Amino acid sequence: MVVLAIGLILVGIFFLVVAAIGTIRLPDVFSRSHAVSLTDSLGAICVLAGLALYQGFGINMLKILVVLVLLMLLNPVIAHATVRAAYRAGLKPQTEEDQ
Amino acid sequence: MKSSFPKQFVANTLALFCGWLVLSGKYDNFHLVLGFTASCGVAWLNTGFPHSPFQQFPWGRMVLYCPWLFLRIVESSLHLTKLILNPSLPIKPRLITYRSQLKHRGAIVVLGNSVTLTPGTITVEINGNTFLVHAIDESAGNDFTTGRMERKLAWVFQEDTNL
Numbered sequence: 001m002v003v004l005a006i007g008l009i010l011v012g013i014f015f016l017v018v019a020a021i022g023t024i025r026l027p028d029v030f031s032r033s034h035a036v037s038l039t040d041s042l043g044a045i046c047v048l049a050g051l052a053l054y055q056g057f058g059i060n061m062l063k064i065l066v067v068l069v070l071l072m073l074l075n076p077v078i079a080h081a082t083v084r085a086a087y088r089a090g091l092k093p094q095t096e097e098d099q
Numbered sequence: 100m101k102s103s104f105p106k107q108f109v110a111n112t113l114a115l116f117c118g119w120l121v122l123s124g125k126y127d128n129f130h131l132v133l134g135f136t137a138s139c140g141v142a143w144l145n146t147g148f149p150h151s152p153f154q155q156f157p158w159g160r161m162v163l164y165c166p167w168l169f170l171r172i173v174e175s176s177l178h179l180t181k182l183i184l185n186p187s188l189p190i191k192p193r194l195i196t197y198r199s200q201l202k203h204r205g206a207i208v209v210l211g212n213s214v215t216l217t218p219g220t221i222t223v224e225i226n227g228n229t230f231l232v233h234a235i236d237e238s239a240g241n242d243f244t245t246g247r248m249e250r251k252l253a254w255v256f257q258e259d260t261n262l
Contacts, residue, residue, distance in 0.1 A: 015180065022183035030221070030233045031192050034179060038218045042176040059124045066121060076215035080222050083233065087223050093192055093233055 005054035012046030019043060029086045030093040033079050040075035044068070111142035156205050160255045167251060171242060172217055179218040182236065194223070195232045195240050199249055202228070206256040213252075214243055 015038060022035025045068065052064040112135075119134035120126075182190060201207055211222040214232055219239030224231040234240030242248050 015176065018180050018183055022179070025183060025188060026190070028192075030223075031190060031235055033221055034219055034233075034235045035183060037215065037221065038176055038179055038183075041172045041216060041218055059121070062121045063124075072216065073212070076212045076222075080211065080215050083221050083223050087231075093194060095192055095194070 001053060001056070005050045008046050008050030008053065012043050012048075012050060015039070015043040015046065028094050029091055030083060033083050037075070037079055040071060040079070044071050044075075108142050108146045111146060112138045115141055157255055157257070160257075161209075164251060164255050168213055168216070171248075175217050175219045175239065178238065179235065189236070191236045193234055193240070195230075195234055195244060197230045197232060197243065199228045199230060201249060201252060201256070201258060203256045203258060206252050206258065209255075210249060210252050213248060217242070 019035050019038040022038065023032050026032045026035055048064050048068045048071075052061045055061050055064065115138035116135055119138060123130055123134060182188070199207065199210060201210060207225065207228055211225050211230065214220050214222045214230070219235045220243060221233050222230060223233050230243075232240060232243055234243075
């Protein structure tokens with residue numbers, strides 16, 4: 001159980017690192033936000049699932065699941081708000097023709 | 100609205116009290132009574148709000164939609180990871196304008212949220228039922244442009260669309 005938990009947390013950390021690399025490598029706000037959404041999805045899911053397994057069944061596991069559900073509901077809203085603000089401020093996403 | 104008041108009140112109280120039970124973790128009489136009183140109070144203050152789209156929200160079918168969305172998220176996460184770690188960074192960003200046929204406001208919210216939650220696509224703007232979506236490459240936006248995600252949601256909300 002503990003081994004599985006640690007494995008999941010490590011996989012989650014791998015995706016968090018990839019998201020950080022992506023945030024640096026990608027060219028503009030719009031594509032960078034994709035990299036950030038990688039953190040919300042697989043990164044957070046794996047790390048929190050690992051933590052839940054590590055805690056074992058009980059009230060703490062339920063609490064972690066509540067955090068996970070809230071994260072899945074709130075993170076898209078934040079990402080959407082950021083990107084919409086960028087779009088309304090007049091930033092145009094880079095497309096193939098610009099490169 | 101007036102007739103549904105007690106039902107709504109009881110449902111809200113129970114939902115809030117479940118939340119209290121999970122988050123407090125203390126099951127002695129004092130904390131249970133305190134939580135129940137607080138749930139009743141908050142539920143009482145919040146019933147009688149105008150009709151919200153989430154009152155006829157299909158929770159049951161929504162639960163069936165979640166595993167599918169989860170699989171899509173895992174797939175597109177792996178795809179995006181490959182893109183980022185590829186030294187030549189083969190991205191082809193594009194903006195997609197898409198007019199959805201969904202009518203239920205809840206369905207449009209869930210569609211926008213699902214698109215943003217899936218790595219590689221992000222909802223930039225929603226106007227009525229017209230979506231402006233930013234996709235990172237050709238295959239990332241496919242679920243959306245082919246209407247695959249929309250068909251699933253049409254089923255969840257039992258809407259008649261000729262998709």
